[in-house]
Amino acid sequence: AQSVTQLDSQVPVFEEAPVELRCNYSSSVSVYLFWYVQYPNQGLQLLLKYLSGSTLVESINGFEAEFNKSQTSFHLRKPSVHISDTAEYFCAVSAYSGGYQKVTFGTGTKLQVIP
Amino acid sequence: NAGVTQTPKFQVLKTGQSMTLQCAQDMNHEYMSWYRQDPGMGLRLIHYSVGAGITDQGEVPNGYNVSRSTTEDFPLRLLSAAPSQTSVYFCASSPQGRGQGGYGYTFGSGTRLTVV
Numbered sequence: 001a002q003s004v005t006q007l008d009s010q011v012p013v014f015e016e017a018p019v020e021l022r023c024n025y026s027s028s029v030s031v032y033l034f035w036y037v038q039y040p041n042q043g044l045q046l047l048l049k050y051l052s053g054s055t056l057v058e059s060i061n062g063f064e065a066e067f068n069k070s071q072t073s074f075h076l077r078k079p080s081v082h083i084s085d086t087a088e089y090f091c092a093v094s095a096y097s098g099g100y101q102k103v104t105f106g107t108g109t110k111l112q113v114i115p
Numbered sequence: 116n117a118g119v120t121q122t123p124k125f126q127v128l129k130t131g132q133s134m135t136l137q138c139a140q141d142m143n144h145e146y147m148s149w150y151r152q153d154p155g156m157g158l159r160l161i162h163y164s165v166g167a168g169i170t171d172q173g174e175v176p177n178g179y180n181v182s183r184s185t186t187e188d189f190p191l192r193l194l195s196a197a198p199s200q201t202s203v204y205f206c207a208s209s210p211q212g213r214g215q216g217g218y219g220y221t222f223g224s225g226t227r228l229t230v231v
Contacts, residue, residue: 009155032217043119043205043222044158051217090157094216100146100165101216107157 002027002095006106013081014114021076021109023065023091032094032101033074035065038108039087047089050074061085086113117141121206121223128196128230136191136226138206144221146209147189148173149181151202152225158205164189196230203227 005024013019025031032051036044048059055067065076074091091106122137140147148163160173164183178200180192189208193200207220 034219036220036222041225043224044207044220045222046219049217049219096216101211103160103220105150105158107155 002031002093002097002102002104004091004093004104004106006091006109008109009107010110010112012112012114015083016080018079019077019081019085019111021089021091021111023074023076023106025072025074025091025093027072027093027095029095029097033065033067034092034094034103035059035063035074035076036090036092036105037087038090044090047076081111081113083113083115085111087111119206119208119221119223121204121226123226124224125227126229128193128228130196130198130230132196134193134196136193136204136206136228138189138191138223139187140189140206140208140221141187142208142210142221143186144208144210145186146211147183148207148220149179149189149191150205150207151175151200152205153202161191161204193228198230201228201230 003026034049035047037047038044048057050067058064063078088108088110090108094101094103119140145166149161150158159175162181164170204226206223210218
């Protein structure tokens with residue numbers, strides 16, 4: 001079985017300040033890791049993913065996440081947030097189980113950017 | 116390219132009524148799934164399909180039925196609506212079939228269902 005923990009349900013941060021959204025996972029097999037973003041009244045959109053290779057992955061809008069196998073973490077960071085980053089962010093883990101890739105989502109972290 | 120299309124966007128049902136939430140994708144994805152999203156609980160998998168004619172239960176399947184007669188469509192049926200089924204429902208698809216992974220999901224815009 002696999003699980004995902006997002007410890008922070010809400011993270012308020014001032015505009016242009018840095019932010020880190022935490023994600024920890026557990027799995028007995030190797031995993032793929034994802035971050036999704038959900039803007040108000042919309043579906044989830046894939047933000048970035050880690051499959052293999054470099055442990056640091058980046059998105060096109062300035063977010064980055066680092067895969068840390070020893071700490072089983074995949075924290076999302078941005079050095080300077082904008083008002084438009086206000087959204088809910090979901091971490092997800094995908095692991096091979098029963099013949100296909102099973103995906104488990106975290107409970108989400110609401111990022112509130114304060115002007 | 117429409118992606119994943121869900122209809123309706125909003126629906127109010129009375130307890131005991133039945134209805135079908137529609138989901139269609141035009142990306143020739145093998146994998147399709149239904150999630151419900153409730154505050155503080157993240158996304159919970161209801162049912163999924165790894166190809167036409169193949170469906171299976173997820174984490175919270177009770178009270179819901181699915182079928183997959185074509186690659187494009189994956190409707191979700193509520194058999195007898197209950198207030199506990201008040202939620203936002205998302206359909207998601209992925210190129211992954213059996214044994215494949217790493218693609219991520221494409222989500223629809225959701226159906227907000229209220230059962231009174």
